[in-house]
Amino acid sequence: MISYVSTRGEGGRRSFEEVLLAGLAEDGGLFVPESWPSLDPAAFDGLDYAQTTARILAPFTEGCFDEATLLEMARAAYAGFADPAVAPLRQIDHDAWVMELFHGPTLAFKDFALQLLGRMFERVLACSGRTITIVGATSGDTGSAAIHATAGRAGMRICILHPQGRVSEVQRRQMTTVDDANVLNIAVAGTFDDCQDLVKAMFADTAFRRTHRLAAVNSINWARLAAQAAYYAFAAVRLKGPLAFAVPTGNFGDVYAGYIAQRMGLPIEKLIVATNRNDILARFFADGRYAAGTVHPTISPSMDIQVASNFERLLFDVHDRDGAATAAIMRAFARDRQLSVPSARLDELRDLFAARRVDEQETAHTIAGLAHEAGYVVDPHTAVGIAAARAAAPRDRPVVTLSTAHSAKFPDAVEAACGIRPELPARMSDLLQRPERSTACAAELSAIQRTIENWPV
Ligand SMILES: *Cc1c(COP(=O)(O)O)cnc(C)c1O
Numbered sequence: 001m002i003s004y005v006s007t008r009g010e011g012g013r014r015s016f017e018e019v020l021l022a023g024l025a026e027d028g029g030l031f032v033p034e035s036w037p038s039l040d041p042a043a044f045d046g047l048d049y050a051q052t053t054a055r056i057l058a059p060f061t062e063g064c065f066d067e068a069t070l071l072e073m074a075r076a077a078y079a080g081f082a083d084p085a086v087a088p089l090r091q092i093d094h095d096a097w098v099m100e101l102f103h104g105p106t107l108a109f110k111d112f113a114l115q116l117l118g119r120m121f122e123r124v125l126a127c128s129g130r131t132i133t134i135v136g137a138t139s140g141d142t143g144s145a146a147i148h149a150t151a152g153r154a155g156m157r158i159c160i161l162h163p164q165g166r167v168s169e170v171q172r173r174q175m176t177t178v179d180d181a182n183v184l185n186i187a188v189a190g191t192f193d194d195c196q197d198l199v200k201a202m203f204a205d206t207a208f209r210r211t212h213r214l215a216a217v218n219s220i221n222w223a224r225l226a227a228q229a230a231y232y233a234f235a236a237v238r239l240k241g242p243l244a245f246a247v248p249t250g251n252f253g254d255v256y257a258g259y260i261a262q263r264m265g266l267p268i269e270k271l272i273v274a275t276n277r278n279d280i281l282a283r284f285f286a287d288g289r290y291a292a293g294t295v296h297p298t299i300s301p302s303m304d305i306q307v308a309s310n311f312e313r314l315l316f317d318v319h320d321r322d323g324a325a326t327a328a329i330m331r332a333f334a335r336d337r338q339l340s341v342p343s344a345r346l347d348e349l350r351d352l353f354a355a356r357r358v359d360e361q362e363t364a365h366t367i368a369g370l371a372h373e374a375g376y377v378v379d380p381h382t383a384v385g386i387a388a389a390r391a392a393a394p395r396d397r398p399v400v401t402l403s404t405a406h407s408a409k410f411p412d413a414v415e416a417a418c419g420i421r422p423e424l425p426a427r428m429s430d431l432l433q434r435p436e437r438s439t440a441c442a443a444e445l446s447a448i449q450r451t452i453e454n455w456p457v
Contacts, residue, residue: 009323049086050074077115107406110145113224118149125155137195144174157182176436190443228257241267246389252308273355274388285355291338299413356388364417
């Protein structure tokens with residue numbers, strides 16, 4: 001049975017259930033499996049999407065969920081996806097494919113992991129009789145995916161803080177039109193950073209944290225990454241690897257899921273890290289120096305990140321899985337805002353990883369080119385991936401760009417790039433008419449805490 005350890009080496013070995021509920025380790029590190037399970041790629045032949053998910057996850061969840069239980073949850077999680085293939089592949093050029101990961105309830109890939117996680121939480125909580133309050137801050141995609149994964153589920157309620165007036169209308173409405181009693185949307189008079197600080201402050205208030213049994217939803221949860229490894233396996237089997245993936249990247253979560261699939265034995269030859277002008281990762285893979293800059297707003301806002309939280313997991317492997325060494329490096333990074341890895345290690349990483357930065361103009365150009373030449377409209381995040389795939393794909397291999405969001409989630413940027421205004425899918429065409437529900441609140445901890453205390457669930 002696989003146990004989990006922290007990338008910073010303290011706290012001993014943990015079970016999947018502990019890792020699922022805790023998110024972050026107590027020493028500030030991230031959980032990783034103590035060893036990598038391996039699977040024969042032939043074990044995935046002929047499996048549909050839900051079966052692929054259950055098979056990938058089974059070695060990671062042993063002792064908590066068996067493969068049959070995983071399959072039951074995965075079937076339920078993906079039943080509502082709008083495409084029968086769940087994660088369909090579209091060919092856009094001779095060796096180039098797009099994997100559409102936006103057919104879930106909130107039109108972005110985050111639904112893949114969160115729809116499953118909501119069900120995992122519900123089962124684990126039902127067994128122990130516990131209840132939790134999930135709190136989180138969002139700049140758009142994560143909050144809505146988490147709300148849709150949690151709404152109406154037993155044992156949990158969810159409170160999401162968003163910066164009032166600073167998320168797109170579609171993103172806001174995907175949160176505020178959910179009317180289940182266990183969902184609380186707080187519109188904070190402040191910025192996204194204020195929202196994040198308020199969430200951190202709630203966790204730091206030990207009495208409040210214990211009374212409400214706070215839990216987090218963020219991109220560092222191990223179970224989220226492992227669930228995402230499934231679509232890499234699904235594509236690798238369909239296109240009969242070796243193959244490459246191009247991944248629009250922010251927090252290094254999605255592309256790390258590709259690394260998980262590769263470590264498990266799937267024939268993945270290259271993982272292309274695609275960044276917008278917030279390019280800390282592209283710079284790292286160029287010269288081995290990981291140095292935080294300032295965040296610039298772009299038309300691919302879900303990738304406007306300078307410090308990629310999941311990168312620590314890769315650094316742990318780079319340092320031979322030595323937790324004390326990783327902890328020292330992360331402490332130095334917190335102080336200096338930069339770190340570097342030896343060139344021999346960088347060369348090893350480059351066997352598997354490539355990286356490209358794609359600027360705003362090239363992103364818009366890519367959207368326009370595909371729309372006019374192939375009649376295929378992609379969102380700006382996907383366009384960053386496609387442009388990076390074109391620049392960095394190995395020869396004579398299929399390359400799959402992960403399409404992380406539906407174009408209708410970013411209609412203004414898409415229309416500006418190609419003159420076509422993408423429409424919401426029919427199943428949510430009334431989103432702009434549905435009634436909204438949210439509570440306005442000052443950016444003050446006491447005001448937020450009072451709102452949560454007065455929440456009658
Ligand atoms: C979250 C997100 C990303 C970035 O994913 P990471 O796992 O943070 O690298 C890319 N595109 C879209 C649309 C997203 O919502």
